Amino acid sequence: MAHIAFFILPAAGHVNPTLSVARELVARGHRVTYALSENYRERVLATGAEFLPYALDQDRFWDTMVPKQDAAEYTDQQEFVNMMTWMLDMTRQTLGDFERHFGDGADRPDVFVCDPSSFWSGHILAAKWGVPVIRSTPTYVANEHWSLHPPVDTAEEQAEDPVTGALFEVVAELLAEHRVEKSIGDFAAEVHSGPALVYLPRAFQYAGDTFGEEVGFVGPCTSANSFHGEWEPPGTGRRLVLISLGTLYNKQPDFFRACVEAFRDTDWDVVITHAGGVAEGELGDVPPHIRVYDFAPQGAVLAHASVMINHGGTSTVLQAVSEGVPVIAVPQMAELHATATRAEQLGVGAKILRKDVTPERLRETTLALAGSAEVRAAVARLRGEIEAAGGPAAAADAVEALLAPAAATAA
Structure with missing residues (x-):
């Protein structure tokens, strides 16, 4: 049995597609743990996974992480700064508790499933312990052929801005404190690259044929998740x-x-x-x-x-x-x-x-x-x-592909 830890942005559109994947992994005999805010406890436990809560200021989260502009591009620098500040605050708030929880050899995960949009606690621990990471992405992924975001300056160029530079210094301090020997640029690149679970079919992804096989377009995994009781159709036969x-x-x-x-x-x-x-x-x-x-x-x-x-x-x-x-x-x-x-x-x-x-x-x-x-x-x-994308079973296969031989055999 392997131990798989999910670090997902605490928003329904990010959490819900992962629940069927967790359910599938549990059914295959794996131990699954979610680090999430308290309001997702019931949904997580219903999958058979364990639940590791953290405190979350919901008002600040919505104010910070939900874009306000009705625009077809992400262009607001202040929204980027607000988001970075929140992510750093949450990383510092949770990292110590997560390290203590997972630090024992028996509890250390074999794979981290990390949402690139979430804060960085999972990524830092995975880098510190040498544990493989697979991204969990409920929407489009980016590469050199397509991105929803406009081109950005390098980390070094962004650091010349005093506000952004101060945020990057905090990231550098966190990496150094946890003995992660990576530059800010390399760490950021790793967060947004490597193996991925993408909850779209490849045909729906912009420039989908330009992504390699390590990016698993497994399709939406939400259909088996229902949290709002029963519903009776009208029975009229009308559209x-x-x-x-x-x-x-x-x-x-x-x-x-x-x-x-x-x-x-x-x-x-x-x-x-x-x-x-x-x-x-x-x-x-x-x-x-x-x-x-x-x-x-x-x-x-x-x-x-x-x-x-x-x-x-x-x-x-x-x-x-x-x-x-x-x-x-x-x-x-x-x-x-x-x-x-x-x-x-x-x-x-x-x-x-x-x-x-x-x-x-x-x-x-x-x-x-x-x-x-x-x-x-x-x-x-x-x-x-x-x-044809495969859904939760294909996603679980992709997670299992990252397991070390001993963990895979035990499972």
């Missing part, structure tokens, strides 16, 4: 549209009101899940064929849906396609714009910018997607790519 903006960009009552108006006088059933983003009464008069929830089990609703309107979250879009459902994406920041554009490029959906949202545009686009044979064919093609 259904599911509408959700996820949990980060959901506080938009104007958008949800536009959705109500879009489908008020149609023969569609409508399910709106707003994740607490809409207060009681904010949607006004809602007709009975439009059902509004804080949360509903997304997979169960998608099994009955003809179209999904969402924020462009990569996992959400791919889960919809996995169920044979085309998408309308209303993106809110750079990564979501990239996913909305990719869905359009591959013919599995449409993109509507926030400024262009009207009831008429939502209704017309929904009807066009639902009635298009070309869209149905494109969804079927991408659905086949997702199924």
Whole structure:
């Protein structure tokens, strides 16, 4: 039995795809430990994994790690500085506790599964102990052929900026303190390179054919994860549209009101899940064929849906396609714009910018997607790519490939 430790950004879109992978590893006889904030305890324990909590200031996390700009590129230097500051603070806060927890020979992990977007405690311990790392990436990976981020200066050039330079000095101090003999540039490069689990099919990745085999495009792994109880379909036999903006960009009552108006006088059933983003009464008069929830089990609703309107979250879009459902994406920041554009490029959906949202545009686009044979064919093609990617089993294979022979034999 091997010990595999997950260090994942404490956001649902990053955590949820890993849970099916952990469940698969546990089923294969491995010991799995998650280092995560307390609000994920129940989800983690349900996989059979162990749970190692740390304290998290949720308000600061959301304020820092959720991009605010509705833009197709990451360009805000202050957001980068805020993110770096948070990541360093969290690394310093957790590193000592994690080292004490995992430091004993019997508890030391055989593989670290590290989210490149999370803080660096897992990466530093892996480098210190010589333990292999595999990245866990719920969205696009970058290489010399494609990146969502604009080109950046080298670490040395960035360090010339006083604010950024001070942050880099802290990183250097952490590496030296833990006897990690790497430059800041080399350490940063390792965080974003090497073996990877990418929760997309290769066909959905921009420039997907330019990535080597060490990057495992295993497809979305969210379909088996459900955290929001049961849901009963309307039973009317009518077409259904599911509408959700996820949990980060959901506080938009104007958008949800536009959705109500879009489908008020149609023969569609409508399910709106707003994740607490809409207060009681904010949607006004809602007709009975439009059902509004804080949360509903997304997979169960998608099994009955003809179209999904969402924020462009990569996992959400791919889960919809996995169920044979085309998408309308209303993106809110750079990564979501990239996913909305990719869905359009591959013919599995449409993109509507926030400024262009009207009831008429939502209704017309929904009807066009639902009635298009070309869209149905494109969804079927991408659905086949997702199924061929291998899902949790392929991800577990990639993790096991990093195990030392003794650990693999014991498993």
